[in-house]
Amino acid sequence: MERIFIFDTTLRDGEQSPGASLEVSQKIKIAKQLAKLGVDIIEAGFPITSDGDFEAVRLIAQEVEGPIICGLARALPEDINRAAEAVKYAKRPRIHVFLATSEIHRKYKLNKAKEEIIRLAVEGVKHAKGYIEDIEFSPEDASRTEPDFLYAVIEAIINAGATTVNIPDTVGYAIPEEFGSLIRNIIANVPNISKAVLSVHCHNDLGLATANSLAAIAAGARQVECTINGIGERAGNAAMEEIVMAINTRKDLFGFTTGIDTTQIHKISRLVSYSTGMVVQPNKAIIGANAFAHEAGIHQDGVLKEKTTYEIMTPESIGLKENRLVLGKLSGRHAFTVRLQDMRYELNEDELNRAFISFKAMADKKREITDSDIEAIVSDELQTIGETYKLEKVQIICGTPGITPVATVAIKNQTGEIIEKTADGDGPIDAIGKAIGAIVGISLKLVNFSVQSVSGGTDAVGEINIRLEADGRLFAGRGIDTDIVVASAKAYVNAVNKMIVSREQ
Numbered sequence: 489m490e491r492i493f494i495f496d497t498t499l500r501d502g503e504q505s506p507g508a509s510l511e512v513s514q515k516i517k518i519a520k521q522l523a524k525l526g527v528d529i530i531e532a533g534f535p536i537t538s539d540g541d542f543e544a545v546r547l548i549a550q551e552v553e554g555p556i557i558c559g560l561a562r563a564l565p566e567d568i569n570r571a572a573e574a575v576k577y578a579k580r581p582r583i584h585v586f587l588a589t590s591e592i593h594r595k596y597k598l599n600k601a602k603e604e605i606i607r608l609a610v611e612g613v614k615h616a617k618g619y620i621e622d623i624e625f626s627p628e629d630a631s632r633t634e635p636d637f638l639y640a641v642i643e644a645i646i647n648a649g650a651t652t653v654n655i656p657d658t659v660g661y662a663i664p665e666e667f668g669s670l671i672r673n674i675i676a677n678v679p680n681i682s683k684a685v686l687s688v689h690c691h692n693d694l695g696l697a698t699a700n701s702l703a704a705i706a707a708g709a710r711q712v713e714c715t716i717n718g719i720g721e722r723a724g725n726a727a728m729e730e731i732v733m734a735i736n737t738r739k740d741l742f743g744f745t746t747g748i749d750t751t752q753i754h755k756i757s758r759l760v761s762y763s764t765g766m767v768v769q770p771n772k773a774i775i776g777a778n779a780f781a782h783e784a785g786i787h788q789d790g791v792l793k794e795k796t797t798y799e800i801m802t803p804e805s806i807g808l809k810e811n812r813l814v815l816g817k818l819s820g821r822h823a824f825t826v827r828l829q830d831m832r833y834e835l836n837e838d839e840l841n842r843a844f845i846s847f848k849a850m851a852d853k854k855r856e857i858t859d860s861d862i863e864a865i866v867s868d869e870l871q872t873i874g875e876t877y878k879l880e881k882v883q884i885i886c887g888t889p890g891i892t893p894v895a896t897v898a899i900k901n902q903t904g905e906i907i908e909k910t911a912d913g914d915g916p917i918d919a920i921g922k923a924i925g926a927i928v929g930i931s932l933k934l935v936n937f938s939v940q941s942v943s944g945g946t947d948a949v950g951e952i953n954i955r956l957e958a959d960g961r962l963f964a965g966r967g968i969d970t971d972i973v974v975a976s977a978k979a980y981v982n983a984v985n986k987m988i989v990s991r992e993q
């Protein structure tokens with residue numbers, strides 16, 4: 489069976505989701521997991537945009553083995569130089585050069601004529617080719633570009649040395665049949681197209697990113713660009729898990745294969761959700777909490793008699809196991825470590841120590857610790873790296889009638905000093921936010937707050953995701969605890985720590 493190449497851009501396009509910014513250490517963790525998942529190419533970032541982005545791409549190129557490591561660049565020498573510098577340590581580096589080609593972009597954004605666009609695109613590819621062999625080129629807003637001009641651009645950049653040509657539906661405007669035709673027409677009208685891999689990059693503004701990507705594959709595209717959980721600019725990118733599971737489930741129709749180990753899908757989905765603070769909607773295809781839940785009596789009855797009556801994929805195929813009761817208060821460090829190994833987590837000594845302390849604290853409050861709880865603990869450890877502030881204490885008074893919510897919060901700073909403040913607010917969460925804001929000296933504006941239960945039961949672990957606004961940017965924070973008030977305070981502190989890192993950068 490023919491192979492479809494999976495190009496993951498979670499760390500580049502995905503990170504462009506509002507509030508989803510990731511620290512370098514988080515990016516490396518995600519990249520390592522992407523390698524385990526089996527993606528063919530990791531687009532690790534856009535090196536020219538910031539020192540942090542450059543550093544992340546450079547470290548991923550050095551440390552992550554397996555996939556091709558790619559850096560994005562505009563068709564400008566300084567962009568390309570920076571991208572080349574960042575990816576050069578990878579065993580298999582790639583530079584991805586892009587330049588807009590549609591009339592709207594030429595006229596309003598670039599103010600350049602067609603000939604000028606072709607010249608710049610060719611120069612960009614040639615410049616990148618001076619560093620490495622593997623060059624991808626994207627005519628940005630391709631789906632809204634005049635077809636004849638698009639063919640001319642593609643022919644020219646392949647002649648200049650591009651080895652992958654990516655056709656982006658940058659604004660999510662295309663409709664599947666139309667997008668499939670575009671791909672077929674490119675193959676029919678670009679004489680040297682067989683010298684490059686044809687790729688697509690679809691956005692989800694009309695909810696059609698996956699459909700458009702699949703239509704493109706059926707029409708002859710052999711690389712798909714996508715993100716975990718479909719995160720990305722605006723309504724997001726095509727979701728990796730949807731494309732891969734569609735190709736797998738409908739092998740009969742597509743006749744293609746990918747290099748993805750689908751049993752790793754659930755794990756990477758959770759990791760990306762935890763790290764970015766982008767909560768997955770319950771009804772999201774493949775990875776939503778309800779994706780394998782059967783509610784209607786007739787459906788339940790059918791599934792009990794024969795799974796395939798209402799199940800086209802198994803939960804196990806994406807690595808979802810039934811929630812086993814594993815550990816409790818009496819479980820020791822060895823049992824905890826073994827369970828982590830079973831769940832295929834690789835923690836270093838320091839991370840393991842902290843995770844074990846969290847585990848013991850949770851086991852004091854909660855009788856049975858499930859895999860989901862352990863997953864929550866580990867993900868919490870993964871994102872507390874490099875923390876400036878640490879929550880020491882939180883206490884609230886609230887209720888009816890007519891009681892003003894008051895929060896007292898104590899936080900330990902980098903020098904080990906514990907600062908305590910009390911504040912009132914419109915509600916307990918508001919009061920916590922104001923107290924923390926007073927401690928760190930930043931006015932914190934809460935724009936989003938959500939609470940979820942990690943596992944079932946009255947002693948379930950609560951997961952709080954928040955978004956704070958500061959410096960004109962959004963910062964996601966996440967906290968877990970059996971007490972949602974404590975989890976809320978942890979989420980605030982987590983978001984504040986990200987803010988501090990961002991200010992330092």
Ligand SMILES: [Zn+2]
Pocket residue numbers: 501658689691720721725
């Ligand atoms: Zn994009």
